[in-house]
Amino acid sequence: MICTKNSIIIPTLLSPAFSQSILIKHIYRHPMREAELQAAREGRSVDNVEVDEEKAREDFLVFFEYVITLY
Numbered sequence: 001m002i003c004t005k006n007s008i009i010i011p012t013l014l015s016p017a018f019s020q021s022i023l024i025k026h027i028y029r030h031p032m033r034e035a036e037l038q039a040a041r042e043g044r045s046v047d048n049v050e051v052d053e054e055k056a057r058e059d060f061l062v063f064f065e066y067v068i069t070l071y
Contacts, residue, residue, distance in 0.1 A: 028060070031055075
């Protein structure tokens with residue numbers, strides 16, 4: 001939206017009535033968050049949770065490749 005000197009709002013972009021994109025919330029489970037949830041379920045502190053970063057990176061790349069190839 002653009003405001004002119006007279007405070008008239010002029011729309012600069014019109015939203016389409018239909019979009020071919022969809023949003024799927026929470027499709028990727030972040031390893032750090034999963035480790036924190038597991039620690040909380042077990043009654044441990046979530047402050048010192050350790051996650052193997054290399055495995056997390058590899059899991060993300062595999063997930064991303066899988067999601068991209070679905071299309």
